[in-house]
Amino acid sequence: MQVVLKNLTKRFPARNKKGADVIAVNDFDFTIPDGQLIGLLGPSGCGKSTTLNLISGLETPTSGQIFFGGEDVTKLPPEERGVGLVFQNYALYPHLTVEENIIFPLQNLKGAQKMTKEAMRAKAREVARLVQIDQLMERKPKELSGGQQQRVAIARALVKIPRVLLLDEPLSNLDARLRLQTREELRRIQRETGVTTIFVTHDQEEAMSISDLIVVMKDGVLQQIGKPQDVYDEPANLFVAQFLGTPQINTFEGEIRAGKVYIGSEAVLDAPGKKDQKIWVAIRPEGFIPDENGPFTCKLDRIEVMGRDVSVVSTHEKMTGRNIRSIVSAENTIDPAGENVRFSLKPRKVFLFDRESEARL
Numbered sequence: 001m002q003v004v005l006k007n008l009t010k011r012f013p014a015r016n017k018k019g020a021d022v023i024a025v026n027d028f029d030f031t032i033p034d035g036q037l038i039g040l041l042g043p044s045g046c047g048k049s050t051t052l053n054l055i056s057g058l059e060t061p062t063s064g065q066i067f068f069g070g071e072d073v074t075k076l077p078p079e080e081r082g083v084g085l086v087f088q089n090y091a092l093y094p095h096l097t098v099e100e101n102i103i104f105p106l107q108n109l110k111g112a113q114k115m116t117k118e119a120m121r122a123k124a125r126e127v128a129r130l131v132q133i134d135q136l137m138e139r140k141p142k143e144l145s146g147g148q149q150q151r152v153a154i155a156r157a158l159v160k161i162p163r164v165l166l167l168d169e170p171l172s173n174l175d176a177r178l179r180l181q182t183r184e185e186l187r188r189i190q191r192e193t194g195v196t197t198i199f200v201t202h203d204q205e206e207a208m209s210i211s212d213l214i215v216v217m218k219d220g221v222l223q224q225i226g227k228p229q230d231v232y233d234e235p236a237n238l239f240v241a242q243f244l245g246t247p248q249i250n251t252f253e254g255e256i257r258a259g260k261v262y263i264g265s266e267a268v269l270d271a272p273g274k275k276d277q278k279i280w281v282a283i284r285p286e287g288f289i290p291d292e293n294g295p296f297t298c299k300l301d302r303i304e305v306m307g308r309d310v311s312v313v314s315t316h317e318k319m320t321g322r323n324i325r326s327i328v329s330a331e332n333t334i335d336p337a338g339e340n341v342r343f344s345l346k347p348r349k350v351f352l353f354d355r356e357s358e359a360r361l
């Protein structure tokens with residue numbers, strides 16, 4: 001099911017006369033293609049949950065429209081939209097068994113959709129098998145691990161075959177190992193069902209690893225939408241560049257002069273055809289090549305061994321942030337006792353941004 005957001009805005013009124021309204025979602029206008037897994041990504045308070053709640057119908061937009069397929073669902077109540085919802089706290093019924101929890105949404109079906117008890121149990125078994133909890137049907141939620149509980153919640157959301165599956169931080173209650181495992185599972189389940197799935201996370205790595213498309217948001221404003229690798233390789237602005245990638249991209253105050261990029265007094269890269277101006281220079285950790293004759297000199301702090309690679313930690317008077325992290329192959333021989341380290345830069349890993357607007361140049 002394709003989901004279209006058309007000029008969608010949600011404004012929460014100020015709580016008192018002095019306060020300002022909050023525009024949690026500001027004029028969202030994009031299409032979520034049928035059958036894909038979409039990650040809504042951004043820092044706390046950027047409007048991710050509000051977007052999801054607008055799509056599910058739990059919130060009413062201030063203006064704009066939402067379409068499922070060709071159908072305008074903007075005014076439909078949640079129960080008529082055909083969405084499956086999974087929240088961070090699994091919200092299972094504690095006194096019901098796993099099977100009864102999964103069957104629950106089917107019991108309210110009316111008219112032609114009404115199902116016999118046997119049909120409901122068969123359907124529950126089918127989705128339980130899909131999320132691999134069919135061995136646990138007789139247990140109560142408290143007898144399950146967090147990961148298993150979340151699978152029950154996913155099964156319950158899938159049992160009516162939703163038009164759209166919505167997940168709000170579904171993995172954040174799980175420990176690190178289970179989180180990794182469950183996100184792979186989520187990907188598999190989504191592929192097998194083909195249900196258009198939108199999930200919210202503030203964890204960029206999580207969103208990058210399983211999404212077909214990521215939507216990066218900040219302060220209610222859409223920053224960029226695209227395939228994870230494309231957004232990483234071609235960030236639209238400094239915020240997106242800094243939000244994606246670990247270690248974080250390294251940002252420097254810089255300047256373009258006579259077709260060259262300067263950081264401090266050094267011309268580190270060519271920038272043919274670009275006008276003289278103050279800029280931000282952002283360099284991915286993997287964009288540094290140790291090179292005795294390289295144009296960019298940093299003050300060496302320490303070298304951290306990570307196995308196949310090493311992390312070179314250095315500083316520079318024009319950097320923002322606490323230090324510069326570059327990831328280079330362990331085969332590079334950098335003198336750990338040296339005062340400075342020199343680099344040449346991989347042009348595709350260096351991004352230039354307007355100093356004022358922070359838009360990509």
Ligand code: ATP
Pocket residue numbers: 012013022023024042043044045046047048049050051202
């Ligand atoms: P988090 O990751 O912390 O859950 P989020 O990206 O999901 O954040 P939202 O919960 O969508 O963000 O909130 C977006 C903005 O709207 C925030 O500034 C929040 O304070 C505000 N907001 C959300 N719900 C309401 C409400 N019911 N009344 C007033 N303001 C609200």
